[in-house]
Amino acid sequence: MAERRLHPWSWLFVLLQQLKQFIVPLGALLIFGGRTQRDEPWQHLASLIVIAVLVASSILRYLTFRYRIGRDGLTLRSGWLNRSVREIPFARIHNVGVHQSLLHRAFGVAEVRLESAGGSKPEAEMRVLRLDQALALEQQVRHRGSAPQAAEAPTAAASDTLLALPPAEVVRLGLISNRGMLAVAAAFGATYQFFPERVVANFIEFYGRQAYGYASALHLGWMAGVLTAVVLAGLALIALRLLSVLLALLQYHGFRLSEHERRLTVERGLLTRLRTSVSRRRIQSWTLEEGVLHRLFGRRSLRVDTAVAERQDQGARALKELAPLATPAACDALVHHVLPGVQWPPSQWQSIPxxxxxxxxxxxxxxxxxxxxxxxxxxxxxxxxxxxxxxxxxxxxxxxMRRMGWSMDQDLIAVRGGWWSRWWRFAELGKLQALRLERSPLDRRFGTASLLLDTAGATSAAPALRIPYLPLAQAQALHAALCHAMARQRLRW
Incomplete structure (x- = not known):
């Protein structure tokens, strides 16, 4: 196939991305430069030079970037003075992310990210392609170098929908989650980053005194004061929940989990549409979570760890959240579909003393x-x-401790924990990467040991795949059994 360019407007999106990185120094030049050279015609010359350089580099990147879709891989050419050629085999690409912001959707384009196992960055980022070309590239990666598919979006008939969240379910997700509290905390952190601490403290002190003076002028009794505080706290909680619902609608509107040719695809987002996919065999471990509000609504969430590059953007999170919110039966059905023949939930849990x-x-x-x-x-x-x-x-x-437990059969190792907020974590034996027997000073004193199991793509955000406080003899026997089972599974695979 002949080499292709990116979309003609790709330089604009590269420019906008660069301007985000230079917005602070550019703002400083515009504000402070204007104060010292207010009447000079060249007062903003430095800012104009910086912007011109960014525009020129963005256009140059568009003119020098080429890509070619081959039968077995993707070829990328870039650079003017320092030229580079990258060959990316399709077999190395584990995930294709297609992202569309409002501006992308207005131009009918999308940003494509090709990711592999390990590392902290994608194999390639293509800003930007026409939407039909982006989806055709995604199809090509799925087929691993077969004949190119028609450049059109896959229809609903081409894939099976495993889970879809209607608006009412997204609202429940917002009520259950604490996204509003996280957003407020992030806003406070950003405020302290951009403004001096003294300015923030003076602002809080000034309006605090205003509120205290207004309350004192009302001459409320202690009972009325307590009721007023309770009402204000309740209104604050309601406002936070409404903010959580709004954020959930922005992030999870139109959520759809589908499967096509053994690849799972997640699509979601109201303003910014995210589409990302991963092969089923790249899933390393599973986590079920159930908080107090989850139980009130009869729901759970299902997350997975995958063997792809670990990033903290929305696309990486979308890939991990197979079921942001679903009934326990729906979560179990997803596990049975992706892991056919596996016994879940386990028929019997082994308890911890x-x-x-x-x-x-x-x-x-x-x-x-x-x-x-x-x-x-x-x-x-x-x-x-x-x-x-x-x-x-x-x-x-x-x-x-009464609820802690573990289970192991010929295919799966699972642990559970929590009480106020419950969780279950499990993985296929063949996906285990490391197994460690640990003994702390307390373990040696009381004759116990802990088993720590590791999988690729595991993060600190999920509960550890760990079996703690086992009697030493039982821990050693389980360690030997797991080592034997892991070896047997790898030979079978």
């Missing part, structure tokens, strides 16, 4: 007394209040 529950409370037992001593020294009798956390911590630790 509950007598070690106090070890889960050790952080609180060490930290709370020190905080209490400092609080009593600073505020007197009110400083004893932190001790009220200890009974709750003990109850939570005991109930969590």
């Amino acid at each position: 509950a007598r070690h529950w106090w070890r889960l409370s050790l952080p609180a037992l060490c930290l709370i007394p020190m905080l209490t001593a400092a609080a009593v020294w600073r505020w007197g009798d009110w400083g004893w209040l932190p001790l009220l956390w200890l009974p709750w911590s003990a109850l939570k630790s005991y109930r969590e």
Whole structure:
């Protein structure tokens, strides 16, 4: 196939991406440069030179970038003075991400990211292609070098829909999640980054005094003051939940999980549309999560870890969230579909000795007394209040230990934990990358050990695939059985 250029407007999208990186220094030049050279005709000359250089580099990148779709891979040519040629075999590409912002959709184009296992960056980023060319490239990667497909979007009949979230389900997702709180925390962090701490403190102090003075002028009794505080706190919680619903609608509107030729594809987004896909065999581990609000609505979430480049953008998160919200039956059905023949949920869970529950409370037992001593020294009798956390911590630790368990059969290893917020994590034996037997000083004192299992693509955001506090003999026997099972699975694969 002949070499192709990117879309003629691709230089504009590259320019906008570069301007995002230089927006702070450009703003400083425009603001502070205007103060020192207010009446000079060349006062913004430096800013214009920087913008001109960025425009020229964006156009030059468009003129020098070529790509060619071969039978077995993709060829990329770029550069003017320093020229480079990259050959990317289709077999190396594990995920194709097709992203469309509002501006992309207005021009009928899309940004394409080709990702491989490992690493922190995509194999290639193509800004931007016509939408039909982007989808044709995605089809070509799926077919691993077969004859090019017609350059048109796949129809609903070409793929099977495994899960779709209607608007009502997206609203439930917003009510359950804490995205509003995270957005407010991020806004506060950005405020402290962009404004001096003194300015923020003075702002809070000024309006705090205004609010306190207004409340004092009303001459409210203590009961009315308490009710007012409760009402304001309730209104704040409602506002945060509404913000969470709005963010969920922006991110998950039109969510659709589909399968075509053993590749799972996730599409979602209201303003920015994200489309990303991965082969089923690239899924390394699974995580089911169920919080208190999940149980209230009768829902769970299902996430996976995949053997692709680890990034923190929306496309990477979309790929991991196979079911942002679904009923327990729907989550189990997804597992059965992707892992046919696997027993899930396990017929029997092996328990962890509950007598070690106090070890889960050790952080609180060490930290709370020190905080209490400092609080009593600073505020007197009110400083004893932190001790009220200890009974709750003990109850939570005991109930969590009672619920801990693990299960292993010829195909799957699974662990479960949590009580207030519950989770299940499992992986195929053939996908395990490492197995470690750990013993802390407390383990040696009480004759226990912990097993830590690792898979490719595992992140710290998910619960660890770990079996803690097992009796030493049982841990050693399980370690030997897992080593044998892993070797047998790899030979079979």
